Amino acid sequence: MEKITGAEAMMRALENEGVDILFGYPGGAIMPTYDALYDHKETLHHVLVRHEQGAVHAAQGYARVSGKVGCAIVTSGPGATNTVTGIADAMADSTPLVVICGQVGVAMLGTDAFQEVDVVGVTSPASKWSYQIRRAEDVAWAVSRAFYIAKSGRPGPVVLDFAKNAQTGMVDYQPAKVDFIRSYDPYPQLNMDNIKQAAKMINDSVKPFALIGQGVEIGGARKEVEAFLEKAQIPFGSTLLGLSALPTEHPLNMGMLGMHGNLGPNVMTNQCDLLIAIGMRFDDRVTGKLSTYAKQAKVIHFDIDAAEFNKNVHVDLAVHGDCKESIPAVTELLDEAKHDSWISGFKPYAEKEFNKVIDKAINPKDGPLLMGEVVRKVSEASNNEAVLVTDVGQNQMFGCRYFKYTKPRSVITSGGIGTMGFGLPAAIGATFGAPDRTVCMFCGDGGLQMTIQEFGTIMEQGAPVKIILLNNNFLGNVRQWQAMFFNHRYSFTPMANPDYELIAKAYNIPAKTVVERKDLDKAIAEMLSTPGPYLLQCAIKEVDNVLPMTPPGADVDNMLLEI
Amino acid sequence: MATKSFGGQCGDCTTCGKCDKALQRSKPPVQQQIKETMKEMEQENSTKLYTFIIYSENVPGLLSQITAVFTRRQVNIESLNVCASSTPGAHKYTITCFCDETMAKMVVAQVEKRIDVLQAHYFTDDDIFINETCLLKVSTPVMLANKDVSKLIRFHGAHVVEVNPTYAIVEKTGITDEILHLYESLSKLDCVLQFVRSGRIAITKSFTEHLDAYLAEREKRRQEK
Structure with a gap:
């Protein structure tokens, strides 16, 4: 078998993962990889950004719109630290990324070598996985594992710290396929008792209200969630990142949740008898003051990330799993229902908000x-x-x-x-x-x-x-x-x-x-x-305010319509 | 007057250790301090000493990821022990902290979220067998001059594992209180040259081995794939 460099192995491993675009910026410690990239220009389109922060954000934009893993490639030291903001951003917003950073050779690690930064140390608290590739032999495995981790379960950013000697070292390249990690279960099996209990709670509810988060988008569960909401006629609000999970004009869509969301969904959060959270994480910008948040309601939380359950809001039932599977399973057990008077209760708030805020914001006559x-x-x-x-x-x-x-x-x-x-x-x-x-x-x-x-x-x-x-x-x-x-x-x-x-x-x-x-x-x-x-x-008018607004730390239903 | 002149410091001595009063002192200060803190912490916000047992793959850099979870949630680690476990390839972390149960649950969830962590659980002292060990380096001349030193060592069930004309090494295993009691008592006799106490180690009283069950379940899933 022909021996190739670790850098060339990286190119082949990326192609093997279906990568066709890289956002990056070259520099000293990643030069062997850029040299290999020169021979792969046809298959791996490289977008030369003007600052490494731009590379990660561009990869995020690519990933968020396509659902594929975004890939950024930068050099060591400042190149790597410039990506940290984007990595932390992708972690918070569950965006699948693989960020490849150059690193000094292993012989120089820890010596404060030129452009050496402890990238794994810096990035591991803000990434899903951070790994240093120290040998060319590890490239295929590490890349495959990185992509598997980035895109499975709750997606997130992965950092590969690619030591220079691993880029230049020779290896018998064999493509690797990691699709199982025993310590990591991104496909939790549904607990049917929980599904039954969720269906019962929804069937028993008179005033159910659903909160739709980005999890629905990431899970590609638009159809499933729509069918679920329509069968039992459950009105819903969306988080900021979940806004396009379901169409704006859907008759059950009551608007956006949170600090600058719509009045109806925020007020009704504190009036419903059952809160059904799907793929969202009760961020403080959504909940406002936790001690008064939906205290009157029972709460069901559907999420793929078990660490989100009971983190901010106490939930009565946690349904761990992919909403693309869990939601249809519940839908099957749901009674068809109408909640007309409950749904019409949102209307006065929508009208009030339209008259006091929206109309003025989108139809100004002068000024x-x-x-x-x-x-x-x-x-x-x-x-x-x-x-x-x-x-x-x-x-x-x-x-x-x-x-x-x-x-x-x-x-x-x-x-x-x-x-x-x-x-x-x-x-x-x-x-x-x-x-x-x-x-x-x-x-x-x-x-x-x-x-x-x-x-x-x-x-x-x-x-x-x-x-x-x-x-x-x-x-x-x-x-x-x-x-x-x-x-x-x-x-x-x-x-x-x-x-x-x-x-x-x-x-x-x-x-x-x-x-x-x-x-x-x-x-x-x-x-x-x-x-x-x-x-x-x-x-734009110099002095204008975003309204309505729940002031930080205020009750979710206490929105200001004017200042 | 004769007794008072013995050693010249009998009534309120704290250092010489030449009279019985030093031995009879009901609670040594450090131990008392720890007990009081424990009591205070337990009263405040219902915090308790929890023992976290965490299993992970043996990969570099995981320790800092695990401790970072505690740090971020402002949970101070009281003791920490890391070693290979009885399961091949798996490392075991035993960590003790004061916190309330809600926090213990959240810490466990966030630790388990790290990719290479296999399992994390929290326990109270009732759920586990616990042990700590300590080593004391004791001055041999003082020990020979004062019979109470060896009396105390025997009284506490500690072992002398090495003796030479300069020092003796004393080893004691037990729970925190017992170890601190021995240390405080020997300190009173002014014979301790060095003292070191290990982190807590613990084994669950449970009748099922959760890690083995988890790994068996995962292996089944792997084969199903």
């Missing part, structure tokens, strides 16, 4: 442009079929609230750790993960500048990202909190901004700025009809 109206117009202009990518802040909340979702895997946003700068690179990744779909990225003037160097990647790759910059010359979300909780002391939130149009043009990205409301529709149409990337800058 400067508002974020909500821009988002809704872009959504409608794309026939509500586009992929929404957001950065973090007010743009994210307005984006997620006012975009409408018809297709699965349509929300890509940094939910768990709220990473500013996530949007632009994630959108680049999304264009590769869903080349047939329109990718609309909403960001503010703060977040865009955190990863604005990725304009270079867009230029080089021609990635068709529609960038909608909601520019209010403020770090808007922080400013809102300063107004609410810090006596309007705007400590370092106003921003002096550059001419973004000029920057975009420097990167050969067509750009336009809209100031007047009357020009908005035309500008959006032009953005969507222009092939390739586009920057649409909207001059």
Whole structure:
């Protein structure tokens, strides 16, 4: 058998896992691997990002939109530490990633060698698995195990710390296939007693309410969950990351949960008699004050991650398993039911919220442009079929609230750790993960500048990202909190901004700025009809607030509709 | 007056150990301190001393991943023992901590979530046989001069495993309280040169071997694949 280098083995192992795209940035300790990659350009498309953080976020965007494992490749030391934010983000948001970092040779490990960082030590608390490949012989096994761990069960990021001697060492390459790890069970078997008990609790319930999380999206269980909810006529709300798990316009969809979610689902959480959580984790941004959260209700929790049960909210019944299997099993035992008067109870809240908040946000008559109206117009202009990518802040909340979702895997946003700068690179990744779909990225003037160097990647790759910059010359979300909780002391939130149009043009990205409301529709149409990337800058009202809002630590049903 | 002049420090002595009073002292300070802390902690938020028994694959770097779970949840580790287990390839961690039961459950769930951890469980002292061991290096001249030293060693069921003209090595196994009691008593006699106490080790009283059952179940799943 011919001997090949560990680096070449890495390329073959990646191909063996079905990888066809890598987001990365070369450097000293990963050079042997980049040298091997040079011979695999046809099969492994390499996207050269402009900063390693961009590589991981792009891989996240790719993974979130496609359901496949995103792959990033960087060098040791600073290259590796620059990926940490993205790794932590992917961990919080259950995104399957494999991040390959170069590392100094084993002989130099621990000597503070040039560009040496203890990558496994740094990344293991924030990753699903972190492993140092020290010998070329381990490449095939480690890569296969990495992909198996990243995508199975509750997905997450895996780090492979690839020592230089393992890249250059010679090996008889044999493809490996890891599909079983005895200490790790990503396919828990259903407990039929729990299924029966869940069905009984739902059948006995008069006011059931379901919480839909990203688990439904990850499990590809849209049809199963829809059938479940429809059979017993259970109204539901979605978490931020679960927004596109089911269509926005579904008659049982009561809206978004959480701090900036909709009024109805939040208030009714504290009125239902049964809370059915599916693939969600009761984040503090969803629950508000735990001691008053849904205390009147029994709680059933469906999740694939056993560590989520009873972590924040005490549950009466935990159903451990993949919701694609557990939900249909329960559906089979459900009585057909109607909960008309319970469901109609959501309506007054929806009307109240529409009159006091939504109407003003999406149909303003005068004054400067508002974020909500821009988002809704872009959504409608794309026939509500586009992929929404957001950065973090007010743009994210307005984006997620006012975009409408018809297709699965349509929300890509940094939910768990709220990473500013996530949007632009994630959108680049999304264009590769869903080349047939329109990718609309909403960001503010703060977040865009955190990863604005990725304009270079867009230029080089021609990635068709529609960038909608909601520019209010403020770090808007922080400013809102300063107004609410810090006596309007705007400590370092106003921003002096550059001419973004000029920057975009420097990167050969067509750009336009809209100031007047009357020009908005035309500008959006032009953005969507222009092939390739586009920057649409909207001059947004300086001082505006995301509403409604459950102040941090307040009761979930205590939402402010005005400030 | 004659007795008072004995050693010159009889009434309120704390160091010389030449009279019986040192031996009769009801509770040595360190032991008392530990007992009081335990009591306080048990009263506060119903915390208890839990023993966590964790089995993992033998892979490098797992110890820090496991302890990181405790650290993140602000649970302080009182003692920790790691060794190979009776199951080939599996390592056993015995960790004790003060926490409440809700926290113990969450820690166990989050530890089990680590990929290479096989199983994690928490126990109270009623569920397990526990043991600790200690080694004491005792001054031979003091021991020869003061009969109480060897009296105490015998009284506590400790063994002298090495003697030379300079020092003797004393070994004692038992539960924490017993070991600390011996240490405190010998300290009073001013003869202890070095002291070391191991972490707790424990074996479950259960009639089923959960790890073996788990591994058998996993092996079945592997073969079904």
